[in-house]
Amino acid sequence: MKLAISMTGESLDAPFDARFGRAAQFCLVEPESGVCELVANPARDASGGAGVQAAQLLASQGVTAVVSGAYGPKAWKTLHAAGIRALLAPDSAHTPTGREMLEQFCAGTLREADAASHDGHHGG
Amino acid sequence: MKEIVVLSGKGGTGKTSVTAALAHQAAHATAGRWLLADADVDAANLALLLDAQATVAEPFVGGAVAVVDADACSGCGLCEAACRYEALICDAGGCQVDAIACEGCGACLDRCPSGALALVPQTVGTCRRSETPYGALHHAHLDPGQENSGKLVTAVKRRARAQAEAEHCAGLLIDGPPGIGCPVIAAVSGASLALLVTEPTVSGREDLARALATVTHFGVPALICINKADLYPDGAQAIEDLGAARGIATLARLPFDLSMTEALAAGRPVTVQCPEAPISQALAELWRTLQARLAEVTTDSKT
Amino acid sequence: MRLVVASGKGGTGKTTVATALAQTAALTYAVRLLDCDVEAPNAALSLHPQWSSAVTVTRPVPRVDATRCTACGRCAEVCQFNALAVVGGGVLVFDDLCHGCGRCVWICPEQAMHEEPLAVGQIDAGYTPDGILLAQGLLRIGQPMGMPVLRALKRWPTAAALDAPFSDAESAHTLLEIRDAPPGASCPVVETLRGADAVILVTEPTAFGLHDLRQVVGIVQELGLPAWVVINRDGIGTAPIAEYCAEQGLPIALRIPLERRLAEALARGRPLLDAAPEYRPAVQTLLEQIVSGVAA
Structure with a gap:
């Protein structure tokens, strides 16, 4: 399987990005090996529908689950249609690294977003 | 982080003057720092009341x-x-x-x-950040004739949120655009609370009804503030009734007070220019009530 | 002839002036008033028309025939608004991101897409007791884009829109169209100004009024339209509107002082000329000035 983690920086030890559609990049990782492949998010500066575009990118990369901070309704719907599990990072006082997210994923402690977790950023 | 967006439906109801006074209250009568944003990019006036300095601008590509x-x-x-x-x-x-x-x-x-x-x-415009005596202000300028699709509004909010989060601010106060279309939807999305500033006119009420419907449509809790309420007391009552019928409370009735005009001419928040004026007292009270409501709303959403 | 009443800043009294002009003009011309502020139309609140028609405004949105679609992804690739997503072997359409350009339908190699109308607003029309034909655009709640409603309003009336003998009135008198513009200085204001012959700019002498007036004047000058300025709530502030107008060569055609009595009457929804009939001659002069100015 292939997991995507929204990231602000360029390695798994960089801070995780709580935004989905506007994330700087995604780290695509196979949990078994822990090998990380970076994919820039072309949607980060999209004028609208960033979540839709980001979700399609992950679908085209064969991703089966994603970890991010929140999903808008269009992003969630697109991920759902693509059969990609949308997982939520827990609320925390400090910004976790990508590696911490990966560990929590492997430990099975991440909650699945069962619907959009925010109401979308219009025009954004 | 908490986010209050000030809206009106109809233009010219005193939204920006109210926001400026609340910005002053947020800076001087609240624990924790608040940041400011002007999401009315098509007629960005908040900076004119907040003595905005040291503006950093960068082009916005739409x-x-x-x-x-x-x-x-x-x-x-x-x-x-x-x-x-x-x-x-x-x-x-x-x-x-x-x-x-x-x-x-x-x-x-x-x-x-x-x-x-x-x-x-x-x-299509510029994104701006200025320093004001009441905290950093994120604002923008849409070039005349451009499409106000909400993109620039979203960009302003994104920048304001990023700074507020990085600096662990208590909240973000946003002056919103008039109307009910894209820029309003962009300004409302993700807000903890919307304060609708209206006036007791027939058109003010009509536009408020549409703005309330929009805010509720996007699931943001709303509260009403009636400006110039004594201008037409029956009209003010009709607005309170309209809110009550939808379960939306009217937090303040502000008087028709020329101090507001004086403050506007002086380019300062009315609570700074005329702190003793009845309207300034009412605005200080409005801010305290808003804080209490905000605490309730944020508790509710966590349960 | 087509006049636009615009302002930049909201709440400066655009609708007050537009309705006063329409009532005055109706004594001489066949007047139609278009309320182009589709997010907050207010002219009807003081003119009390008898609505006689309501036309739904739609915009086209794409729909997919799943039996023909091969999920090739071309439609999502060309869409500039991210309104389409091709995932899981099918196409998702997000109506509120769609601009209705029709590109996806045209590009689809399987001809699996077609368009359907999506209701986004309506146009109400009817005569007021003063004999003004009033039409307003009304954007539906939750719909992001007002432009389709505004464009439809400008094209109105369509053949089926009204049974009233509009064309007769048109031939009997000169037709005058007055457009009440939305606030601001973005796209919808430009759209309202397009095709007009003259503009009346309503402002107030505050820093806000002047700031927003500058924005609209920029557009008006770019479109090369003659403009006149009305200063409303004169006395409310000290912003140098007169100096600015002199610099720009804009004539100040009318000043309406700040009076609590007027504010109270307007709040109740009374038209200006009803609350303060002494303004009739001044509004008449304003109208004559503009009509002769445009003809010249």
């Missing part, structure tokens, strides 16, 4: 527009037929793009047999 390569264009007119926005005008001499009408869809590119068209990103 959508794309079609551009014609005059050398390649044969003037065949296929693009004109494809365009649904009447943005292309063709004759034997060639084709021209009306950049204001163009929505940047690219339908013309598909039809052009000569490959003479391209989509080019366009600068």
